[in-house]
Amino acid sequence: DMLYEADNCKSKTEFIEKAIRFYCGYLLNKDSVAAEYAATQITAITEGIVKGTEQRLSRALFKVAVELGAVSHMLAAVHEIDDDTMIKLRTMCTDEVKRINGIINFEKAVRYQRN
Template sequence: MESKVQKAKKNADIAEENDGVTAEKIKFPLYVFPETMKTVDILYKSDNCSSRTEFMEKAIRFYCGYLLQNKPELVDYLAPQIATLTEGIVKGTEQRLSRAMFKIAVELGAITHMLAAVHD
């Protein structure tokens, strides 16, 4: 059995970084329907979450952002979402351009080699 000191230390170790400020998580009872829990169990790993708690935290933040969509607080929600989307698009485009440039360089090398062979 863990002592209260060990539990307190463990809970302090589970602190989460939020907007540059370290804060402890709050523990509270949550009652959900069995179907909801089954859905969470199925989906949380596919969302790259390490736990059901992380999945539910993300879901709550998402829903709060949805409710705030016509309010000034939306900027706090959308700014990280837009940054993540933009970063993904840029990385994908960068990879496609890199592959295309490599293919062009290979073709250009072959053409210059043939041109040099034709003209000795």
């Protein structure tokens, strides 16, 4: 009971299936088929890791986009910025993000705006 939960299996059946696959791989390891077994297992593990990372990044980006949208609307509500200034600001920000590789420093932005 402890082992299947520690292995993050949703059921005992899933744990038993994984154990059987592992044992079959162990038996195949004695033959030339081992490389095929290992490649399949590595592929499955890698795909799982990539999918999990992809999901976490997607959720994080969604949250950032929501916050950025809220900040943008608040700024737009309190400041009257003409279209020309807005276009220049977007161009400046695009160039800056490219130059600094996306690592934005708030203190540097404040100093820039004060000048």
